Amino acid sequence: MKLVLLGAPGAGKGTQxxxxxxxxxxxxxxxxxxxxxNIKGGTPIGKLAKSYIDAGKLVPDDVTCEIVKSAVQGADxxxxxxxxxxxxxxxxxxxxxxxxxxxxxxVDKALLMDRICGRRMCVCGASYHVSRLxxxxxxxxxxxxxxxxEDDNPETVEKRLETYESQTAPLIDYYGAQGKLKTxxxxxxSPEEVFAAVCEVLDSL
Ligand code: AP5
Numbered sequence: 001m002k003l004v005l006l007g008a009p010g011a012g013k014g015t016q017x018x019x020x021x022x023x024x025x026x027x028x029x030x031x032x033x034x035x036x037x038n039i040k041g042g043t044p045i046g047k048l049a050k051s052y053i054d055a056g057k058l059v060p061d062d063v064t065c066e067i068v069k070s071a072v073q074g075a076d077x078x079x080x081x082x083x084x085x086x087x088x089x090x091x092x093x094x095x096x097x098x099x100x101x102x103x104x105x106x107v108d109k110a111l112l113m114d115r116i117c118g119r120r121m122c123v124c125g126a127s128y129h130v131s132r133l134x135x136x137x138x139x140x141x142x143x144x145x146x147x148x149x150e151d152d153n154p155e156t157v158e159k160r161l162e163t164y165e166s167q168t169a170p171l172i173d174y175y176g177a178q179g180k181l182k183t184x185x186x187x188x189x190s191p192e193e194v195f196a197a198v199c200e201v202l203d204s205l
Contacts (some may be wrong), residue, residue: 007105055160102175120146
């Protein structure tokens with residue numbers, strides 16, 4: 001299965017991707033994670049990506065498409081989290097992969113800012129929201145200190161949401177026209193409730 005996970009910043013793509021990849025044995029490919037690893041490693045791609053990510057803009061398409069093309073090479077079953085992010089990237093993807101389904105996580109805009117600004121991360125990849133940490137500042141899974149992503153500040157989040165509306169939201173129609181779109185209305189459902197809805201869709205395929 002080749003799955004595209006679509007949704008605004010903070011919609012819960014990373015949260016659901018972790019659960020989906022564990023249950024359905026799909027390779028999880030997150031372009032955001034790949035860029036952050038490159039930034040941490042000080043690579044040329046990381047240096048390029050940082051200026052765009054800090055500004056809430058998309059990293060240039062050709063760099064991003066090449067990264068994904070090589071990440072999917074040799075894999076039959078995978079989930080793309082954060083890619084494609086505009087119609088150009090989707091068309092490029094169609095040139096090297098046959099997407100089976102696009103899962104669109106729909107969340108009220110009003111919730112997104114709080115979710116992102118309240119997110120705390122761990123180096124092990126775990127993600128939390130401050131409201132559910134009961135004051136703890138360490139990861140429940142590995143005990144390491146939690147941190148806030150550099151692009152999770154209100155100014156950058158505003159830009160990321162604008163970028164999503166202008167460039168990424170058109171993909172809803174793109175995959176809808178291909179008959180591959182499944183939208184999960186998340187409302188105020190918990191991550192577990194959203195995952196149950198995701199499983200219902202995936203199990204019906
Ligand atoms: P990326 O890392 O992909 O970030 P994003 O799309 O902005 O999404 P987030 O990671 O912020 O949110 P999420 O949907 O994964 O939500 P999460 O599960 O963490 O991209 C970062 C940057 O990289 C981009 O801005 C761009 O510059 C660049 N980039 C990446 N891909 C690119 C591409 N293809 N082309 C060009 N540039 C690219 O959840 C958020 C919070 O909510 C957490 O605190 C979580 O605990 C909480 N939460 C989750 N689900 C629920 C729930 N159901 N109820 C309550 N709280 C919940």
